[in-house]
Amino acid sequence: MDYKKAGVDIEAGYKSVELIKGFVKETNRPEVIGGLGGFAGAFSMEKFKSMEKPTLVSGTDGCGTKVKLAFLMDKHDTIGIDAVAMCVNDIVCGGGEPLFFLDYIACGKNYPEKIAAIVKGVAEGCKQAGCALIGGETAEHPGLMPEDEYDLAGFAVGIVDEKDIITGNDLKAGDVLIGLASSGVHSNGFSLVRKVFEMTKESLDTYYEELGGKLGDVLIEPTRIYVKALKAAADAGVKLKACSHITGGGFYENVPRMLKEGTRAVIKKDSYPVPPIFTLMKNKADLDEDMMYNTFNMGLGMVIAVDKADVDKAMEAFASAGDKPYVVGEITDGEKGVTLC
Numbered sequence: 001m002d003y004k005k006a007g008v009d010i011e012a013g014y015k016s017v018e019l020i021k022g023f024v025k026e027t028n029r030p031e032v033i034g035g036l037g038g039f040a041g042a043f044s045m046e047k048f049k050s051m052e053k054p055t056l057v058s059g060t061d062g063c064g065t066k067v068k069l070a071f072l073m074d075k076h077d078t079i080g081i082d083a084v085a086m087c088v089n090d091i092v093c094g095g096g097e098p099l100f101f102l103d104y105i106a107c108g109k110n111y112p113e114k115i116a117a118i119v120k121g122v123a124e125g126c127k128q129a130g131c132a133l134i135g136g137e138t139a140e141h142p143g144l145m146p147e148d149e150y151d152l153a154g155f156a157v158g159i160v161d162e163k164d165i166i167t168g169n170d171l172k173a174g175d176v177l178i179g180l181a182s183s184g185v186h187s188n189g190f191s192l193v194r195k196v197f198e199m200t201k202e203s204l205d206t207y208y209e210e211l212g213g214k215l216g217d218v219l220i221e222p223t224r225i226y227v228k229a230l231k232a233a234a235d236a237g238v239k240l241k242a243c244s245h246i247t248g249g250g251f252y253e254n255v256p257r258m259l260k261e262g263t264r265a266v267i268k269k270d271s272y273p274v275p276p277i278f279t280l281m282k283n284k285a286d287l288d289e290d291m292m293y294n295t296f297n298m299g300l301g302m303v304i305a306v307d308k309a310d311v312d313k314a315m316e317a318f319a320s321a322g323d324k325p326y327v328v329g330e331i332t333d334g335e336k337g338v339t340l341c
Contacts, residue, residue, distance in 0.1 A: 012110040016138055019116035023123035027133040031099070041134030043100050045159075053162035057096035061086035062153035064248075065190040069220050071149055072199055076114055078222045079152060080121025081128070082187040085223035086247065087156035088129040089302065092230045093243040093258070095166040096158030098131035104153045105138045108145035118152060121222070128225045131156065164234075168242035168305070171263045175241055175305045175331040178314055179272055181324035182301035186223040188248040189295045193219065196285045210276045218277050226302045229321040233304075236317040242305040246297040253294070255303060255338040264334035267303070268341060272326035274299045293340055305331055 017037070024036050033042035048054045063082045070079045080103070088098040103122050105115060115138055126133045145151075185193060197203055197215060204216030211218045226245075233240060242258040255265050278298055281287060292298060306314045311327065318325035 015112040016115040020119040023120045027126040029132040032132045051161040055162045057094045057158045059087040059090035060155040063187045076117040077121045081125035081222035083154040084125025085225045089245045091158040096160040098129045098158040100132045100134045101156045103136040107150035109147035129227045168260045173333045177329040179300035179326045179328040180302040182297045183224040184221040196281045229318045229323040232321040233317040238310045238314045244303045250294045265338045267329035271328040
């Protein structure tokens with residue numbers, strides 16, 4: 001009896017590390033100290049001494065049951081983007097600049113090429129966010145997970161000068177809400193998605209005219225990363241007063257998190273185009289509209305509040321970063337919460 005016969009292949013682990021080294025190197029920032037393979041990742045803070053009160057902000061998350069879709073499609077090179085997006089989008093909501101990321105992959109069996117594909121996606125997400133992939137862990141769990149399955153989670157750290165933290169404390173009636181288009185379902189609500197659609201290869205390979213593509217391709221589209229968009233606005237001199245990453249819980253749970261007491265967000269549902277995938281799901285399963293807005297992003301991955309005087313400048317900055325911004329509503333006085341009309 002040995003470790004390999006018990007279900008853990010150390011040699012496969014070594015091969016995985018060799019296969020991912022190139023992807024990790026592509027994410028390096030000047031502050032990264034050392035290389036892959038140490039017990040801990042090191043990152044210099046020397047560059048940030050010029051900040052008045054440098055403050056670390058962090059986020060951790062996973063991809064939920066969207067990984068089931070990756071299993072069924074045998075497509076593993078984009079799910080890592082989702083893992084990064086779910087963490088860094090939270091960080092930028094607080095005004096932070098993502099600095100570095102670490103991933104954790106738990107699998108039933110280490111297939112080096114599959115692990116490399118997953119990490120390739122993680123590295124791509126890090127490049128989109130401008131952060132370094134400085135470490136991670138791949139753990140084989142024989143007997144705990146099926147051999148062909150895995151789970152993926154991540155952890156990110158960013159930095160912001162304390163005076164620049166986005167808190168929502170300056171919100172006032174008349175401030176304008178700008179929504180940034182999502183790339184689709186992102187990484188939330190897939191437990192419901194998997195009930196609406198039959199999760200078979202035949203179903204996922206079905207072409208839908210209204211989607212302009214195969215169902216599986218539309219569903220697995222990775223989560224949009226908004227780091228560059230918010231940085232572009234800040235660099236243009238726009239004060240981002242409040243920000244909400246529309247994830248699990250949709251609008252009803254996430255938008256109130258950006259508000260201070262005595263303010264209410266009013267969002268007009270017809271102010272932007274809802275992607276066809278959401279309409280298809282609603283009609284196919286006869287889903288309640290309020291439930292849809294309480295589960296999915298419905299086409300907006302981020303909602304930002306700015307002063308009315310900054311709207312044009314903000315819209316131009318967001319568009320310059322490659323995002324699609326829409327004026328979707330405003331802040332009013334009232335009970336803390338959100339009204340969709």
